[in-house]
Amino acid sequence: MDRREFIRRSVGGSIVAGSAFALGDYGRLLAATPSPKPNAYDLVAVKGGEPDDMFDSAIEALGGIGAFVKKGQKVLVKPNIGWDVTPERGGNTHPKLVSRLVQHCLNAGAKEVYVFDHTCDNWIKTYKNSGVEKAAKDAGAKVVSGESESYYHEVDLPKGKRLTKAKVHELLLSADVFINAPILKHHSSSRVTIGLKNSMGMVWDRGYWHRNDLHQCIADFGTYRKPDLTVVDAYYVMKQNGPRGVSLSDVLTMKSQIVATDPVAADAAAAKIYGVEPRDIPHIAYAEQMGLGKTALETLNIKRIKL
Amino acid sequence: MKFEHLKFVRVGVSLLFFVLTAIIFLDFSNLVPPAFAGGVLYLQFVPSMLKFVTLLSIGVAGFLVVLVLTILFGRIYCSTICPLGTFQDIIGFISRRVRKKKIYRVTPPHNLLRYSLLGATAVALLLGNGLLLNLLDPFSNFGRFCTNLFRPVLLGVNNAGAWLTETAGLYWLYRVDVKNIGMEALVFPLLMLTLVGWLAYRRGRLYCNTVCPVGALLSLISRYSLVRIAIDEGDCKGCGLCEKVCKSECIDRKLKTVDFDRCVGCFNCFDVCPRDGMTFLTPWNRGKFTVRPLPSARRPAVKRTDQVQVPADERRRQIIFGPLLALAAWQGVPQREKKQIVSTKASTVPELRTSAVSPPGSRSVEHFTSTCTACHLCVSACPTRVLAPALLQYGVFGILQPTLEYRSGFCNYDCVICGEVCPTGAILPLPLEEKKLVQLGIAKFVKENCIVETEGTDCGACSEHCPTKAVNMVPYKGKLVIPEMKPDYCIGCGACEHACPTKPYKAIYVDGNPVHKPARKPEAKQIDQKVDYKEDFPF
Secondary structure (H helix, E strand, O other): OOHHHHHHHHHHOOOOHHHHHHHHHHHHHHHHOOOOOOOOOOEEEEEOOOHHHHHHHHHHHOOOHHHOOOOOOEEEEEEOOOOOOOHHHOOOOOHHHHHHHHHHHHHOOOOEEEEOOOOOOOHHHHHHHOOHHHHHHHHOOEEOOOOOHHHEEEEEOOOOOOOOEEEEEHHHHHOOEEEEEOEEEEEOOOEEEOHHHHHHHHEOOHHHHHHOOHHHHHHHHOOOOOOOEEEEEEEEEEOOOOOOOOOHHHEEEEEEEEEEOOHHHHHHHHHHHHOOOHHHOHHHHHHHHOOOOOOOHHHOOEEEEEO | OOOOHHHHHHHHHHHHHHHHHHHHHHOOOOOOOHHHHHHHHHHOHHHHHHHHHHHOOHHHOHHHHHHHHHHHHOOHHHHHOOHHHHHHHHHHHHHHHHOOOOOOOOOOOOHHHHHHHHHHHHHHHHOOOOHHHHHHOHHHHHHHHHHHHHHHHHHHHHHHHHHHHHHOOOOOOOOOOOOOOOHHHHHHHHHHHHHHHHHHHHHOOHHHHHOOHHHHHHHHHHOOOOOEEEEOOOOOOOOOHHHHHOOOOOEEOOOOEEOHHHOOOOOHHHHHOOOOOEEEEOOOOHHHOOOOOOOHHHOOOOOOOOOOOOOHHHHHHHHHHHHHHHHHHOOOOOOOOOOOOOOOOOOOOOOOOOOOOOOOOOOEHHHHHHHOOOOOHHHHHOOOOOEEEOOOOOOHHHOOOEEEOOOOOOOOOOOOHHHHHOOOOOOOOOOHHHHOOEEEEEEEEOHHHOHHHHOOOOOOHHHHHOOOOOEEEEEOOOOOEEEEEOHHHOOOOOHHHHHOOOOOOOOEEEEEEEEEEEOOOOOOOOOOOOOOOOOOOOO
8 A cells, every 4th residue: 555545545544443543633623624526426335345344435426424513513413223133134234334434534534423213123232233323432442222201302394294393303303424324225105214214213212203295204304414424334224124124034134325415315225226116106206206315316426436 | 955046047038039039020021031930939739739630740839849848947938939928028017117006916816707718719610610729729829919019110210211221312211101001900919919928017917817808728737847936935035026027917925826837037126035945846846845825716715905906907907808809800902002193084893703812731720720810920921012911802800810911912923931931830841843833812803993994005014923924915906905814824923913904903813723723834835036146136
């Protein structure tokens, strides 16, 4: 590795935890400096690597996490930790990805990185068995419960059609940066679940969504706060019996990842990887109609990486 | 002979049992390993006896140890192992400090009442009705105090602590909502706490010597104990200190007698006796002491002027509170959910449940209800809070016995903790893989209530949560999908019912299997798709 390569990789944030220490403030300084964007990509798609390595490549192509996370900021990383299953079952965001995301944020000088989900199965078990709690904590994040109604506060959604009010977890209200880190998988309710659907894990009363046109409510909630970055984990992809899955045979190892600032585009690309037309998924189509982003991938500047 | 150190040892042992038992019941994070809990609770009399009857294994025969201890030394169980006993001692300790003037005085025993209650409890139990035992068993009562009353208080303290530390950006603690304890379930524990607490405050161990069936049974046995506490007339100067500290009110300073079958073995009398007046009488040392026999009918001399009479209404209260409780609890089904604005149409078809759902490992509702003493340890240990005290789901006689209450949660697919902690054998331990194939009940789908049918929008919350996909979504009108049941694969965990958003009636609900059945193993159909990592992206 020559010097130029070294600096480039530091800026890209492709640093393992150990060398991050060695670099110290120098690395952070570089990471926090607005990087010139020679090819400002709208979306990065990666395949063929491990979840953490794929994220390193993707974020590097987007100019490093420093383009999204500034020094001293409070960051919320919202993975899917909904189910009491192990990582290979593809029910939850891969712990390696969560870990690397947290490391990048902290390297960029984030004051605090928080991780939580309002889980479906018992939260203590999902946090533990998904491997996400340990991975996030080891990387330096604060892992918080989403299991008490007292964490949720009511907000208005003036642009919502069916969902006009929701009780939202206080971390989403207080975070400076919101990174949505869903997993791509089959879903019996919403057909597929990606980023827009993953945001459902930040509200208290999900029954209301189910009673009042689930797809519209998912799109409505997207109007509340656009994620600064969406990182779709498509390493283990559950193709049937989602979102919980019944056995390992539901899972296809696709080793892919989508990173984008446009939440609708991220979902559209992930849907394509899954094998469905984005506009056939009602909540993605509604979100586009409501102006939350684009599904027309051909109009976007996409960086494609194969590792 | 001096035995003043005995009280010290007794206090230490009793506090150890008390604190450990309380921790086991109050542990809301499943920090205590079930095996440890099993060890601590091994000697609890009623749970151990029931488990022994269920399993016929000497490995669970802690109650035999207690019987042997009693035949040797009297009712020391009551002052060491029994958590309700120590609970009363703590109240008594406070009482003695608050009401400085009052001291214990010898009183006549209430033999008719206590042996009647013991007899009624035993007969009912032999006839297969455990209600009386459940309501009176000291261990189970203590468990209910902890789970239903003390635990919510502890959670309140925890939540306040969590809130405080969170404002400082620290997330060491987490907030916990009280979900599975309905207000109705609090009525009986509250009544009992009031009764036991008040008796202990005023009269020491009166509960143990009038109401408690374990106390009464051990009383009977202690009549034949080898080693007995007695007053040695040769050394006794009649100062009466022993009577003043006797919380069983069984020492008569004037007659110099100890009514040993009411003695709970606290050794307070040894502690205070300035001489060697208190002694242990054995078949081998009788000749050495001068000990007066108890007057006939085992009563201290009646009609003594300084004698405290038991108020008649006190006895009456004990007999009346049972039916009162049933009345108080008769308020219908639990309504634990908060009121919410329903934007969609209300569901119209009521759920038709033919049987309550008993926990996995209980084999059948009959085995469960006949063996469970409603100590609520499973209610406390259940991580998803699906186990909740029943009101009338099991019928009047099954009141307070835990049932799966799907409004508060659902049974976690990968969890068997209730069977691991159950001290009575009402819920037997199940290996995880076996538990996943036990059908506690079957989910019934009510299409008329389903959102997909009534609103014409996607829902699928039930299928989403189903761990076996016994509820699957199949094509319906247009692009909609609607739930379809494959009952053979259903294990009755109630994830579907818990998640179903319809109100007031669920579109899918679990009807219990009175006898648990085997469920079919979920199918594992392989995905027929190859992935080529070199292939181009589909966009």
